[in-house]
Amino acid sequence: MALMNGDEWTAGKSCYGQSAVHAIIGESESSSTIVLSRTTGPFKIPVISHSATCECLSSRKEYPSFFRTIASDLYQSRALAQLVKHFGWTWVGAVNSDSDYGNNGMAIFLTAAQEEGVCIEYTEKFHRAEPEKLMKVVEVIRKSTAQVIVGFLAHVEMNNLLEQLSLHNITGRQFVGVEAWITADSLVTPTSFSVLGGSLGFAVQKANISGLDDFLIKDFWEREFKCNERNGDSMTETAPCKENHDLIELKDYNDDVTELRYSANIYKAIYAVAYSLHSMLKCSNSQGCDKSVKVTPWQVVESLKQVNFTIKNGDQVWFDSTGAAVARYEVVNWQRGSDGSVHFKPVGYYDASLPPGQNFTSPAPSVAEVCTLRNSFKPAFVSKGDYVIGGIFPLHYNQEMPDLNCTYKPPPVKCNGFDPRAFRWAQTMRLAVDEINQSSELLPNYTLGYKIFDSCAYPLTGQRAALAVLNSLSEDDSPTCSGASPLLAVIGESGSAQSIVVSRILQPFRIPMVKAIAQLLVRFNWTWVGLVRGDHEYGRFAVQGLMRELQGTRVCVAYQEMIPLLYNRQRALEIMQVMRSSLAKVVVVFSAEGEMTPFLRDYMMQNITGIQWVASEAWVTASVFTGSEYYPYLGGTIGFGIRKGHISRLSDYLQTVNPTRYPNNLLVGELWEALYGCSPFSTSISQAPPCTGQESLLEQHSAYMNTSSPRVAYNVYKAVYAIAHSLHNLLICRPGSGPFQHNSCAQSNNIHPWQLQYYLQEVTFNIAGEEVDFDLKGDSIPYYDIINWQRGTGGNIEFVNVGLFDGTKPDGEELVIQEDRIMWTGHQSEASCSHCVFTFIRCQLLKFCRLRWR
Incomplete structure (x- = not known):
């Protein structure tokens, strides 16, 4: 109201005449801007805001004389949804200020998020004057499972939320923010990075204003030292400025001329008014402006609708049909610099003037360092x-x-x-x-x-x-x-x-396998078996497939146990206790060599014997188990191995891989340590004794040099x-x-x-x-050798071929076994059938009970 009066307030009988101002720059927040626009609206005075973004202000019917040099939240809210979807964040929480700005912006975001397929776990709001609601929001965030939070908050509310999250040590959330707080320096505190570090959001683009540095320095000098640099030209009675002043007392002076975001919008707003007046006053370089022209505020409103100019830094300024500027944002990320300070790094841009699908662009090459290779995964x-x-x-x-x-x-x-x-x-x-x-x-x-x-x-x-x-x-x-x-x-x-x-x-x-194992169990009348698998998809699907194959047969499963993928000895001992106490002495194992190695070592330490192992292809030919110490516990193991073949040059080629030829390959060094128990590299962190790396590879190194039947x-x-x-x-x-x-x-x-x-x-x-060749599923023809673990002449375990499984044969004829060549567990020449009758009767009773009470 004061702006619409003259320079001085004087008593008068009535209020008449036109307004003393032709335009108003402001307000900053949307709610106060709404009040301002409604107050000045009847007088048709243009209001140009530099930071009020509420979409509600786009209504030309309600706010016909309102303009802004910032975009409406319609674009920011939709861009937020696209940003969230871009990173695959489909389960998020949302918090907004309980104000025109927050409520309108969040409503648009929720609609856009639904269209993008993003699910919202919760939406909460609070006002800066409502501490009770703020605490409720903090509790919701603490209990939620959504690790991504979209914060459509004004700067003050964001500061309040940050304080409470820091106080309650609620960290580990990914914040996605809006222009109101994403680049607010006041939010950067010694503890805030633990909460907001990594935050991502949209910021008003920075701009360079030529001459602003000098202007602010001069203004700073005059205002802080109460002096005048104009050498007596000023109308104020102040002393002239000295060349030197003590700045220690002003160490907290915090005018920031590097983050010219909203300042640039104010700059554009003033120039927009100036260009409007320039047009109406018919100004020219040669004759100046026609001062006889009477300009009214409503004429300025109409002229502002037509302005289109470029400021010194190259930015083009014009207003769309709602009175807003084109939506252009920087995508900003909170990062910590090498000195520990927090930086707002631009990692992308959003430009609504570009065609759909091209709104987001990558940063210029000069800022490409914000996306760096954090870890390298080098090939062997x-x-x-x-x-x-x-x-x-x-x-x-x-x-x-x-x-x-x-x-x-x-x-x-x-x-x-x-x-x-x-x-x-x-x-x-x-x-x-x-x-x-x-x-x-x-x-x-x-x-x-x-x-x-x-x-x-x-x-x-x-x-x-x-x-x-x-x-x-x-x-x-x-x-x-x-x-x-x-x-x-x-x-x-x-x-x-x-x-x-x-x-x-x-x-x-x-590689299919379960059908062959099922036929093997039926062939040897093993009707009561245990199943052990690894904690992975291979083991899970193999057991499921075997159970399907066993339906309609006389084979029953006594127990199913799982070896942890990350080996846990306590869990392994529990499995062994089940094996020891069970009447099922045939154990089928779908596991990889990695899990079986520590498991079998513990199994041997428990001195468990008498188990007939049935091995899957993943470990049935693993040479790590061929030592003589394994035979009392694993001798007689039977299973299916991948069909062997012949590779003529393999033995010679393997001998060319040595530390001399590959002096920088750590894996070659590990090979030498595994085969010889020594390290060929002086820089190795291994505790193994040193060696030359010129040692000869021999057939005795079967784990590596076994090329006779690959x-x-x-x-x-x-x-x-x-x-x-x-x-x-x-x-x-x-x-x-x-x-x-x-x-x-x-x-x-x-x-x-x-x-x-x-x-x-x-x-x-x-x-x-x-x-x-390959079938329609991409598999080769299933053809397996049946492998039996037998004692070799040196006491070690040898893999003896005792049959085959040929997937090309008709059903029931795939399995061909030379039973007289098999050596069973305990060094027996016949398959054990202890408990066969008892377990078969028990199995049938269990099946009957399941059918009876299904």
Whole structure:
């Protein structure tokens, strides 16, 4: 009201005449701006706000003379929903100020979030004058399961919430914020980063105002020292400024000229009024302005609708039909600098003037450092080529989990227990690639490359390897992830649990097994058995499949037990107690070598004997169990092994992998430690004694050098050749007779993995006298050797082939066994059938009871 009067208040009989002001800059908050606009509205005085963003102010019917140099929250709220969806945050909480600004903004966000498929666990609101409601909000946040919180809060409410969250030590939430608080310096305190660190949100774009620094310095000098720099030109009676003043007393002076966000909006608002007046007064450079023109506020309103100008920093200013500016935001992230200070880092931009789908843009290259490679996952072996094959193998078989106490950034999972057998598989892949690259018939004029990673026999590490394999040969090739991966196919994973995780990205091969084991149990009349599995998808699906296969047979399951993926000795001892006390002396195990190694060591320490083990392919040929100390406990084990084959050059190739040739490869050093018990690298952290690294690899190192009957290695070998033959067929495709749309072929310089997959489905080739192809599911024909663990001449365990399972034969004829060659547990020549009659009767009674009371 005071603004609408003149410079002085004088008594008068009536209020008449036009307003003394032609425009008002302000207010800052939406609620107070609404009051201001409604007050000045009848007088048609334009109000231009620099920070009132409530969508409610967009109504031209209610606020015909309102303008703003900031965008409406309609855009910010929708952009928030897109930002949340972009990061896959589909379960979030929402808190807003109980004001026009917060309520309107949150309402738009909730609608947009629903459209984006984002679920809201809770919506809470409070006002700065309502401490009781604030405490309720804090309690809701503390109890909620949503770890992401969208805070549509004014600066004051955000400060109140921050204080309470810090006081109650509620941390670990991901805040998504709005322009009102995301760049507020006052929120940065010694304790606030524990709550708001990592916050992400939209901020008004910063702008440079030329000359503002000098203006503020001069204003600062005059205001703080009560002096005048104008040399007597000022109308105020102040002393002239000195050249030197003591600034110690002003150490808390906090005018910030670097964060010119709202200041720039005020700057634009004043220029908008000036350009409007310039237009109405018909101003020109030569003749100046026509001062005889009488300008009324409503004329300024109409002129503001037409303004379109560019300020010194290049920003274009104009108003849309609602009186608002175009929505342009920086996406800002709270980060801690190297000195410990908090920075508001721009990590992206939002521009509503761009076409849909292009509103979000990445930061300029100069700020690309805000997205950095935090951890590197280096391949075990790498080689460049025209086409790259990935390899993922369990080069270690157990893991050491870091301390996840949330007080510091946890290191990666540490892999322990080097596996020479799996290392041989990786070398087999390298051998196959080398052979193909030297071939003049297969892929002539092209070379294959590879990247081989360690999955550590752990699903999450396998997933990490899968993602690393999808990148280019070096993670440092580019600061951004752009373009298609040069990777065409992946060999692996060896364990099904890791394969299932990896398959969601890579689709590896599958190996059926349960049908063969079910037939084996029926064949030997083992009607009362125990099941032990690993804590992973391989074990779970295998047991489920076996239970289905056993329906309708006389075989009953006495118990099912699970070995923890991260080995727990106490749990293992509980499983062994079940095995010891059970009448079932036949135990079927679906587990990987990694879990079985510590489990069997504890089993031997418990001195449990008399168990007839039935092993799955995952560990039935594991050479780690061939020592003579294992025979009293594992002798007689029977199971199905992958069909063996012959790889002519494998033995010679394995001997070329040594510390002399690979002096910087830590895995080669671990191989030497596993085979010789010494370390060839002086920099090794191992406690093993040193050695030269020139020791000879001998057949006695069976864990690595057993090449007489390769099984898994042979499958790896075939897999590489399958990829090579498929790629070869793809590259010789003739245009016009291809398998893709319009009979097209794949482009040799832009092959997509799905195109190679088509050729893999169709490939047929011969290797070492064996025909290789895949069925509709991507599986090869199920063909297994039946392996029996028998005592060798030196007392160690030997894997003896006593039969086969041929998946090409009719049902019931797949199993062929030479029973007279089998040596059973306890060094017996006949299969034990103790408790057969008793357990069969008991099994039938249990089945009857289940049917009777179902």
